[in-house]
Amino acid sequence: MTSEILTVAECYAADRYAESHGIATLDLMEQAGRAVADEIARRWPPCPVAVFCGPGNNGGDGFVAARHLSARGFDVWVETLGDIADLKGDAAAMAKRWTGETLRIAESNRMADLYVDALFGAGLSRPLDGEARRLALASPKYRDKVIAVDVPSGIAGDSGKSLDGVAFEAGLTVTFFRKKPAHLLFPGRAACGGVVVADIGIPDAALDTIKPKTFENLPGLWTYPWPKADGHKYARGHTIVVSGPAHATGAARLAARGALRIGSGLVSVASPPDAVTVNAAALTAIMVKPFSSAGSLAEMLKDKRLNAVVIGPGCGLGPATKELAAAVLRSSAAAVLDADALSVFRDEPKVLFALLREPAVLTPHDGEFERIFPGLLASSASKLQAARAAAAQAKCTVLLKGADTIVAAADGRASINSNAPPALATAGSGDVLAGFIGGLMAQGLDSFDAACAGVWLHGECANVFGPGLIAEDLPEQLPQVLRAEND
16 A cells, blocks of 8 residues: 655656656646546536636646546536636646536536536645635535545645635545645645545656655554564563552553553553552553662663653653653663653753654654744644654654644654544543554564554554543554454
């Protein structure tokens, strides 16, 4: 399963590659418009269709789609922003091949059963205005009848944002060759509806030239560390989860359960003295390891068999958490820093950055991200760009949580997750995710792969469980999810 995501510039590069290898841009446009018509005909019987065509190549795709729909018995007409005579290049050539009815949008009041948005493509750099803006504002009322070509008009292809909050909302978007960030990043993802990627003849070899570094987070991007026939529990790593005080131990136990379920051979909860009894009474297969200070935790982690540590859930925001995080980062163990282990550095993030190294994963939500990377989200063109900049600054993997979770590596690779349901917005869900990632790192996955695998499996567990999900349910869905992936 291919999962590359291309920026607008990279898509243009793919077009140029195809042209340099004997595939005319006019042929690509013909295939793109045909693909749009194919997807419409696959879903709807012949009916009245209005195709809104803009002045550029997106409009050219629309003229092709109109021609193919008409040939299949649809009652089609084209509505344009300006005169067809003003079109240039391939779009003008395709407009000339269209022999059906063409109207100016401003002069049309015809009602259709379906509306094709072929006004502007992913490279639009200005807000919608005039008739395009009017149609976009009306589109939510008809979104199940709106089919967008490439991306909904008004959505920027690289960021998923609309420049002033106004964009088409579609029930279906047909794009070409590979997805763009806008198909996965909110609010673009919501505006796209269902997304179909059509093959229009661009050779896959174009990717060898482009060398994309952004991917949709799908199982083909990483490999789950299946147990070996001759393996044993010690070969599958030992994850340590650092517990908070007695009144805040639940988060650590959730993370520990996640680490155990995802395959870590052994899991222990490192407990301060007042939490030992509470944790011991609640745990069975998960062990309890007492520690009394950052120094004693550091001494514990000198044992190289304890090869992954999760710290932060329920730890509190006092100076002790900062010292414990430092002890973890000075050890050789793979580290997952979540929740309080991030927020405790809000007044001195540079102290954290000086400690960070690989393998390590930071797992902030937007608020925690702002505390340690102040202003970066607001100043970045997209969430994707912000996560990449954060990973470069931190020199480790950063997982920026949300409905469109980003995993960014320090080397510039990034993935966008798309399978997380809204039910994951529940207390303790992030603690389980931290445990998943720690457990995968204990088994030998590098930080980027562990974060990508952890977040996808986390989302899939929620999808399998369905409504009514609470954090405790997530680890218990893993056996079913993993069986499905292994079939």
